[in-house]
Amino acid sequence: MFALVDCNNFYVSCERAFQPHLQGVPVVVLSNNDGNVISRSAEAKALGIPMGEPYFKVKPLMQQHGVRVFSSNYALYGDLSRRVMHYLGEAAPELEIYSIDEAFLGLHGMSRWQGDLVRYAARIRAEVLRRTRIPTCVGVAPTKTLAKLANRVAKKTPDLEGVCYLDCDEKRQWALEQISVDDVWGIGHQYATKLHAQGLPTAAHLSRVSEAWARKHLGGVVGARLVRELQGYPCHQLAPSEDGTLARQSICCSRTFGIPLSAYQDVLGAVGAFTSRTAEKLRRQGSAAHVLTVFLSKDRFGLEPPPYSASTVLTLPMATNDTSELLRYARAGLKRIWQPDTVYKKAGVVLDGLERAGQPQLALFSGQVHNEKRTALMAELDQLNKRFGMDTVRFATALLPTGQHVAPWVGKATWRSHAYTTRWDELWSLRI
DNA sequence: TCTGGGGTCCTAGGACCC
């Protein structure tokens, strides 16, 4: 048996957790660079503000209704997420942190000693709310796909009080009929259109298609597994992990620039900063990377013809998680794809080919001493930045030209709330 | 110029997720 715990409108809930006067009023949170709506309160949704909509398109509507707008504040959301997940790890025998606001719990054999799983799930909701002020819904079912589906049913059926438990066939059938195929986990826009055209509008319809049909029309084995899961036969297990966090297979950092850039030094500064960030993530999960990709993008919405993006892949002679080494390759990659007199809107760095750091290498002795010193230096760097704040210590490539306080690539964040929980200097304005 | 089966590895692209 699996449970899916999903935080309701997570980013909006995080803002409300520290500003209770935002309860009951329409609130939205915008993506990086204040681009799109990525989280809405129920009140904002009721006003007809679509998810993912560019801010400038819904701005008039929001101003008209006095919608409270926030820039995204990932320091805050990440911290609240850690608190929620920490509690879930204590409350369940197995935990898989699926995203910043969702986790699967493995409940095998739980009903014996926890009694009624509905009461158990209700207690989890109440406890998460008490500890973090984040509201959640819980779906409980024999497969992960059905747990996701049960969660959606819980969200849209107020009578269930946030918990939906599919403990028998009749209930499973009933739940499948409540949910449109568009809202099934694994059915995106393309497949949903296809399914509607075939006269299969609900999850119940989808659960009755043949395996051959699913294979043919829904992406091969992926579709076949999806249908089996809807029928109640588990095809996906929890990802194994000691603390619930997943070890990533690729690590990326990319940003749309606040303003278009065409000076090499500016873009190099951005690529340097993104590389540093990926290296930090890499070390945090104890990995080293073999492959580094650098990419640059032009304005997709502008008048320039495609291609909008150029990228280059560098294979490193030896896996590393050393920032300065990765910076060297990133710089070489940038030089390869750089075109003068071009206006760039976005850049990014991706690390692939990850392996465990500290694997014995076929290196000469002198090289190993060098590596050990490097590893110690990186650990020191991470410690300092953790203690005194991000970018307290950084590499020269990521430095700003003299006289500049903010890097030219940094995006807009006009309505960012304070980092209540992670920065001493922003704590002072806390109001509860 | 024609002739075969079976395997691996890599990459690009497509679909999906939050």
Place this chain on the structure above:
DNA sequence: TCTGGGGTCCTAGGACCC
């Protein structure tokens, strides 16, 4: 004027091997 960021998995096809 203004359109996010970070991931996963699978498949098909090509290069190469015996």
